Every structure is written in structure tokens, then in C-alpha cells.
Amino acid sequence: MTGLETIGTGRMTLSQDDNNLPAYQQVKDYILKRVLKGDWPEGERVPSENELTRTLGFSRMTVNRALRELTSEGWLTRTQGAGTFVAESRPQSAVLDIRNIADEIRERGHEHRSEIYMLRAETSGSTEAGFLGLEEGSEIFHSLIVHYEDGRPVQLEDRYVNPAAAPDYLNQDFRSITPYEYLVKAAPLSEAEHVIQAIQPDAETARLLSITPQSPCLLLKRRTWSGDKSVTFARLIHPGDRYQLWGRFSSS
Amino acid sequence: MTGLETIGTGRMTLSQDDNNLPAYQQVKDYILKRVLKGDWPEGERVPSENELTRTLGFSRMTVNRALRELTSEGWLTRTQGAGTFVAESRPQSAVLDIRNIADEIRERGHEHRSEIYMLRAETSGSTEAGFLGLEEGSEIFHSLIVHYEDGRPVQLEDRYVNPAAAPDYLNQDFRSITPYEYLVKAAPLSEAEHVIQAIQPDAETARLLSITPQSPCLLLKRRTWSGDKSVTFARLIHPGDRYQLWGRFSSS
């Protein structure tokens, strides 16, 4: 049984523009279309791989790939032995672009400059040590940098770094490379955690960002790991009227 | 050639705890470990499927699945005819949990209540029509709802809805079901766009949220699509001291 032999008879049920799409994509479209239209409500059972194999005329491995990908995209849930089902309440997570501030600025066609207010080793307090999973009192790197877009401050970067993950951190020239860029290269990140808040800046922050203490700020707290080593904990503070986070998420 | 026959000779190169992991996962670990350690710098060529097949003793389809998944996770890039390479600058997107506010509140063990300030059909202005991809002047649904957590306002939800995607929107009882919940069921979302900002609330917003106009607020703008139909455009405004977005992202 080859897909091509029976696709002629089964074409009515497939998408109209199955022109040159690979077979597994046609199967994905076939399923997704029905889920989106509501033909199969949440929790409903989806035809088994063998049924789809017979119905659509593709091999089981092809159908399997389609169902597996739709599952990893959150549309379906599968349990071995029981079957495949339309997922209840799709996870509504959203992807945000959290990027290197310097790249962002340059992509807007503007000039990026940064000023280093602090770059040193410290003995860690309990807070920072806790965030990085280190012993309190162990050595920790600390930097405080302000990033400017065409001369206007757009980010205050208050960052702690695990020396074990980036031993050379203190020797970098952070006017030509951002800590972000350096850390990504030094310790490719495999995990990240973010918390986003709106805050009122304290006096010191307001001064460094050249804003009034009444201006709202966007605070992005970021922790990262490489493998199972914690890498960094950063507080990134942006003036509310000069910065926004953007993200687009698509699953199909 | 079966994986089991040659895995004995090749085990030294595989992870120590390949205990009961499926073969494709072992291959993924093998590659990822080297990428994380920096053995293969960014842009470096990764062994071809055939080489890995010979080296690791698994079939090409198994190796192919591993490489395909690592590619979709952003660790590798592949180009047909040329080869597989360690991805330059992994996309640093972060996943945020953007969820139903009512669920969030209830999960914290608190009480959710909402007050409906507006729920009606309007003729769309150019802004809303543009966001939803409709003709200016066409009919559009508009709701304004405040959500309370244990009696304190935590979100002002200003929402426009495409009537074509959710014709029954105006007939819902939004005290017992949130617009979010209803829309997710009525039109399963396949695409979403978010913009996050810190803002100062206008007088009306401050009044509805029972905060002073000086308090910073987190503004989340959200647009969604179902298939190729635009569904909704919402401005979700949260008092800065009562709300935060959280997200964890892991790729391995």
C-alpha cells in the first residue's frame, strides 16, 4: 500500500492544497482542521493510527509522525494502550522574544553603547547565593551596566554570575560584547526562568536610567542554567515608555 | 545491524545512564552533551546521519529522529545536501505562562470574582478593525471586565472580539465563565501575539483598579487567531504590585 495509490480515492477528505506538501504534513493538516472546526470536541477520541492508515492511505509510521508532532505541539494527548485524544485545554503558554539588548537596538537601526558601573567579585549574600544555588559566602561575580539606545538609557542590567560557569567573566570587555552575548557563548543555556513585573524604580535606578522615580518600569528577572549548572541571575530594568517585550506564538 | 549488537562496543561514547532510555533519546543526549560542553562550537559541522549510524550503531531513522527533534528544539540547523550544524546563537525565546486569570487566582487558593462594565456590539473604529483584520465600520464585540482576587482588583480586561469567530460572545454569562475560557473553547487558538509594557494608568483605569494614577501597571496586549481567522484583541492591565508573569523554558 503506497500513499500514492489510494490518495486518489481519499483526496476528498484531505486538504485542498495538499499540492506538494509531505504526507505527514497532510495528515497533520487533516487532523488539525477537524480539531479547529470543532468536529472533534475536547477529550474526544481521535481515530487510531491503524484507522488513519486505512482511511488516508499512508503508512503507519507516517501517521505516527503526524500524531507525535501534533502531540508535542499540544493539540493531542496520547496514552499507550488507550488511544489518542483531543487535548483538554491547550497549554496557553506564549513565547516571548528575550534577546540580547544590543542586537535589538542595532536591529532598530540605532546605536548601542553601554556604561559599566560595577564589575567585581563579591562574597555572596544569602539572596544571590540562593538564586544561583551556591553556598552563602562563596565567591560570586557581580556587574552593573546601563545600556543606551542612541544615547538614551533603555536598560539597567544588574547581574550575578556563577564563577564555575563563566570563570573569565571579569576579564571581558563589556563595552564591546554584552554579558548576554558572552554568557551564551561561554555556557550555552539549556534552561531559563523569567519573571516579569511592573515596578516603580528606586532613587538609584531612576538616576541611572535618567527618569523620574514616578515613571513605571518593566522589570525582567532572569535565571539561566547550562546543563545542570546555574549560570546567572539578572535583574533587567527598563523605562516603561522606552521598551516593550514582543512575542508571537504559532502552533501548526 | 541492530542497536543492541553494537551498543556494547560503542557504550563508552554514550551517556552513563542510558539505562532504559529509548535509542533516539540516547542519541539526543550524546549530541546535546557535546554541544553543551563546547566540544562542537557554534557553526561546527555535526557528523552526518550515516556517520552517526556507523559510530553509534543505531539505524539511520533513529538517528534522524534525534537530529530532527534537536533541530526543532533549536540546538541544530540542517540544510539538505549540505549537512547538520550547531546552531549559531540559539533563539533565546522564553515561554511565558499566559493563562486564564480565573484559573490562576483559584490555583493560588483565592477567590475569583469579576465585574462586567461593558458588553456590547459596536461599529469598529479603524484601530480595532485593523487589529482584527476587519473592515472599518463593521460590527465588533467589545467587553470591559474587571477581575478581582479576594476582593482586590488584579486585572482590567478590555477586549474586542471578531463576531465571525465567536458569534455567541454577547450571550455568555461572564460572571461564571471568563471571556478567555469561552473563546478558547469557541475558537481553539492556533496563533497568538503578545506585547508587554509597563505603563502609567489613565484616570479611568486607575479608578477601576482602585489604584493611584502613579502606580505602575503591567500591560499585556494580546491578539489571537484560530486557523486563519482573527479572534480577539485584548488589553490586559494589571497593578504592578499585584501581578507578575512567570515562565520557565527548558530545552533538552
Place this chain on the structure above:
DNA sequence: ACCGCCTGCTTGTATAGACAAGTGAGGCCA
């Protein structure tokens, strides 16, 4: 009536073989 086993169906994984399509380098020819 209830418990336990068995059996058929389901998903999950692994393999070998095949062909399509794109890339890039090296060689040939003008």
C-alpha cells in the same frame, strides 16, 4: 457478585530499504 486472567487493540519504538532533492567540489571543455 466479584475477582483475576487473557486477549485484542492501542501507542511507542526500532530497523532496513528505497527514492527524492539539494549542495558543493572537482573535473572537463572551450
Place this chain on the structure above:
DNA sequence: TGGCCTCACTTGTCTATACAAGCAGGCGGT
């Protein structure tokens, strides 16, 4: 020398087959 062609190698896909593992309902025994 420069342009074109060929060919080896790569990824991308598809299929048929096989076995493992988990679930659920039916059947029989107690």
C-alpha cells in the same frame, strides 16, 4: 581562465515489518 556538468554525499521523506508495553473489556471460575 572561466563556465558548465557530473557525481558523491547530504538531508528529507516514505514504507513495510517487527516487537514491546500498556489498557480495557470480556470471559470464566469461585
